[in-house]
Amino acid sequence: MRNKIASFCEAILLRKHNETGKINKMDILPQFILNSIIAGAVYTLVALGFNLIYGATKFFNLAHGVMSAIGGYTVFYFAKTLGLDVYVAIIIGVVLAGLVGFGLDKLIYLPLRRRKASNMVLLVASLGAMTALQAVIAILFSSQFKILSQNVGTQKLSTILGGVITQTQLVILLSAALVTAGLVALLYKTQFGKAVRAISDDEEVARIIGINTNKIIGYVFFIGSAIAGLAGILVGFDVGIEPTMGLGLLFKGVIASIIGGVGNIYGGVLGAFLLGFVENFGILKISGEWKDAIAFALLITFLIFRPRGIMNK
Amino acid sequence: MSQSTKWVVGVILIVAVVAIGYFVSKGSSEVSAEPIKIGVVAPMTGDLAFLGEGIRDAMLLAKENLGSTRYTYKLIFEDDQMDSKITASATNKLISVDKVDAIVSFGSGPGNVVAPIAEQNKVVHFSIASDPNVAKGDYNFIHWTPPSEENKVFIAELQRRGIKKLGVFEGNTQGAATLIADLREKLNGTGIEIVTDQVFNSGEKDFRSIIAKAKNSGAEIYLLMAFSPELEVLAKQIKEAGINTPLTSVESFELSDQVSLFEGEWYVNAADSAIDFIDKFEVKTGKNPTLGAANTYDIFNLIVVAAEEFNGPTKPTPDQIASELTTIKNFSGVLGNLSVNEDGIVVSKAAVRIIKDGKPITVSN
Numbered sequence: 148m149r150n151k152i153a154s155f156c157e158a159i160l161l162r163k164h165n166e167t168g169k170i171n172k173m174d175i176l177p178q179f180i181l182n183s184i185i186a187g188a189v190y191t192l193v194a195l196g197f198n199l200i201y202g203a204t205k206f207f208n209l210a211h212g213v214m215s216a217i218g219g220y221t222v223f224y225f226a227k228t229l230g231l232d233v234y235v236a237i238i239i240g241v242v243l244a245g246l247v248g249f250g251l252d253k254l255i256y257l258p259l260r261r262r263k264a265s266n267m268v269l270l271v272a273s274l275g276a277m278t279a280l281q282a283v284i285a286i287l288f289s290s291q292f293k294i295l296s297q298n299v300g301t302q303k304l305s306t307i308l309g310g311v312i313t314q315t316q317l318v319i320l321l322s323a324a325l326v327t328a329g330l331v332a333l334l335y336k337t338q339f340g341k342a343v344r345a346i347s348d349d350e351e352v353a354r355i356i357g358i359n360t361n362k363i364i365g366y367v368f369f370i371g372s373a374i375a376g377l378a379g380i381l382v383g384f385d386v387g388i389e390p391t392m393g394l395g396l397l398f399k400g401v402i403a404s405i406i407g408g409v410g411n412i413y414g415g416v417l418g419a420f421l422l423g424f425v426e427n428f429g430i431l432k433i434s435g436e437w438k439d440a441i442a443f444a445l446l447i448t449f450l451i452f453r454p455r456g457i458m459n460k
Numbered sequence: 461m462s463q464s465t466k467w468v469v470g471v472i473l474i475v476a477v478v479a480i481g482y483f484v485s486k487g488s489s490e491v492s493a494e495p496i497k498i499g500v501v502a503p504m505t506g507d508l509a510f511l512g513e514g515i516r517d518a519m520l521l522a523k524e525n526l527g528s529t530r531y532t533y534k535l536i537f538e539d540d541q542m543d544s545k546i547t548a549s550a551t552n553k554l555i556s557v558d559k560v561d562a563i564v565s566f567g568s569g570p571g572n573v574v575a576p577i578a579e580q581n582k583v584v585h586f587s588i589a590s591d592p593n594v595a596k597g598d599y600n601f602i603h604w605t606p607p608s609e610e611n612k613v614f615i616a617e618l619q620r621r622g623i624k625k626l627g628v629f630e631g632n633t634q635g636a637a638t639l640i641a642d643l644r645e646k647l648n649g650t651g652i653e654i655v656t657d658q659v660f661n662s663g664e665k666d667f668r669s670i671i672a673k674a675k676n677s678g679a680e681i682y683l684l685m686a687f688s689p690e691l692e693v694l695a696k697q698i699k700e701a702g703i704n705t706p707l708t709s710v711e712s713f714e715l716s717d718q719v720s721l722f723e724g725e726w727y728v729n730a731a732d733s734a735i736d737f738i739d740k741f742e743v744k745t746g747k748n749p750t751l752g753a754a755n756t757y758d759i760f761n762l763i764v765v766a767a768e769e770f771n772g773p774t775k776p777t778p779d780q781i782a783s784e785l786t787t788i789k790n791f792s793g794v795l796g797n798l799s800v801n802e803d804g805i806v807v808s809k810a811a812v813r814i815i816k817d818g819k820p821i822t823v824s825n
Contacts, residue, residue: 174676175672175673175675175676178668178669178672178675178701179669179672182666182668182669182672185668186666289505289506289509290505290506290507290541291506291507291509292507292688292689292692292693294692294696304700304702311700311701311702313700386665386666386693387665387689387692387693389689395663395665427669430669430670430673431669431673434658434659435658435659435660435661435664435667435669435670435673436632436659436660436661438660438661438664438669439661
């Protein structure tokens with residue numbers, strides 16, 4: 148027994164020695180920066196929708212993550228099973244995720260809000276919705292992991308500053324930038340955006356000044372869920388899809404939101420990229436199995452020292 | 461013979477036949493009334509369902525081919541999705557509700573979950589697992605090619621190909637840790653070194669950063685130790701990183717239902733099972749035997765041999781089956797002549813295989 152423990156410890160030490168002793172950090176730095184940006188872009192898409200909904204409703208919508216699975220599986224069904232054009236399938240996926248989010252608000256959250264249910268009740272309701280939707284996806288498509296991409300291993304690779312990036316990852320970066328810009332324009336350049344911001348500041352006052360808050364919140368659910376659906380589709384093309392994929396994405400989106408400033412759009416983006424960089428550079432010198440532990444350590448650090456996040460005072 | 465004598469002889473014959481029939485049927489019912497229940501915990505749904513289905517089919521095939529036995533045998537299947545939490549609840553259900561006499565589990569992770577429960581409840585447990593810790597105790601057994609056997613063959617193949625630098629990507633599992641620890645030990649003095657060892661958690665899907673770390677290590681081949689779907693995602697991301705270094709594995713490639721991803725790559729796995737078994741399996745299922753199917757077939761027969769050896773009027777207790785199992789030597793199984801060693805391990809050999817036209821082909825047994 149003692150020998151086994153000794154050899155196990157030796158194996159861990161050797162593993163660390165190999166990782167630290169032979170890697171030229173300058174060679175892998177560009178790839179790490181690119182990986183961090185790609186991860187940040189994915190987290191941005193999840194955090195944007197999550198923050199938008201949180202800003203308007205002030206509750207943690209745990210069902211937000213499952214919208215990404217709905218987006219991914221819709222594309223899988225229409226493009227891979229029915230053979231529909233992939234771009235049409237993507238549009239259907241984004242819209243369907245938005246509609247499911249809208250439907251959840253109208254069928255579950257709105258009646259609860261009308262009954263003045265607490266945020267804890269809404270959170271539990273969203274947990275139930277998440278579990279039910281995940282189960283439905285697993286029943287319809289099985290819980291087996293599926294790959295959306297048609298060109299596994301044959302994607303065109305681009306080199307940026309010494310780092311390799313695939314076409315799908317370029318689309319993820321572009322999508323994150325466009326969605327962020329579009330959402331900022333929507334919130335700060337339109338009447339709808341003003342209404343959303345008014346509700347985020349104080350829903351009661353917004354209602355008093357004549358804003359149909361329930362209608363606006365319904366639209367917010369549609370937009371936020373559609374963005375999560377898009378995130379799920381892109382992750383599906385980059386990695387693959389499974390019914391529980393939303394939970395992992397939601398965790399990262401929530402961490403990004405909290406460290407950036409929950410409810411704050413810019414904070415979500417900042418938090419997402421900070422998380423992407425910390426998570427990837429955190430494992431530069433230690434084993435990759437620490438990645439999630441690093442992400443949650445960052446969250447705990449912020450909860451202790453800056454609970455309102457970077458952007459919120 | 462008078463009419464009355466004929467009547468007397470006739471009555472005596474009828475009484476004798478009825479009496480013999482009664483006592484024979486009474487005697488046999490005492491032996492076979494209560495079947496020996498064997499519970500099987502395997503992934504019947506989820507990413508590894510194809511392996512669980514192979515195990516189920518092999519078990520059913522073994523039962524169909526049983527022939528005449530003193531006792532009857534009943535199989536009960538439970539799905540654990542190869543998730544330890546589900547393994548624990550499935551095992552508890554088999555023991556407390558189904559009252560099984562023996563449990564068969566698949567994989568070192570689930571095996572490590574079932575082993576202490578089986579030991580505590582005095583139920584025979586046979587695992588298709590590489591971790592020798594699973595076989596600890598009086599009721600636990602393993603039927604698998606142990607890491608030491610697989611590593612011997614793996615190192616010999618590395619040497620034959622002149623490979624000096626090995627890179628490792630390993631999922632954080634008991635089976636992979638055991639195999640890599642043994643590999644490190646065996647590589648000492650061979651001139652082959654592990655130049656990078658990247659460990660990742662189960663469920664991880666973003667391997668880009670650990671691939672970047674491994675990329676410049678100078679590895680001449682990468683050893684992938686992972687389950688599906690991490691295995692497929694890892695292989696895909698290695699290709700997407702522009703790495704053309706060959707990939708290899710110990711067992712892992714056959715844990716994937718997309719073996720074509722590894723076309724042309726060699727790897728090490730358990731040695732081939734008997735042709736007769738492969739033919740029977742193909743006739744029954746229309747497929748090649750999956751990983752662990754031959755072991756499952758042998759395990760069923762080993763339990764039967766141990767139980768039948770007891771030869772008592774009532775079915776043997778799990779305690780008696782476990783005791784008989786430890787005495788089995790040179791049993792003719794589909795994986796060769798099998799013996800249960802003093803650690804409760806049934807050792808079988810390893811072989812080098814290659815993926816050709818999307819199918820595993822044995823290069824050397």
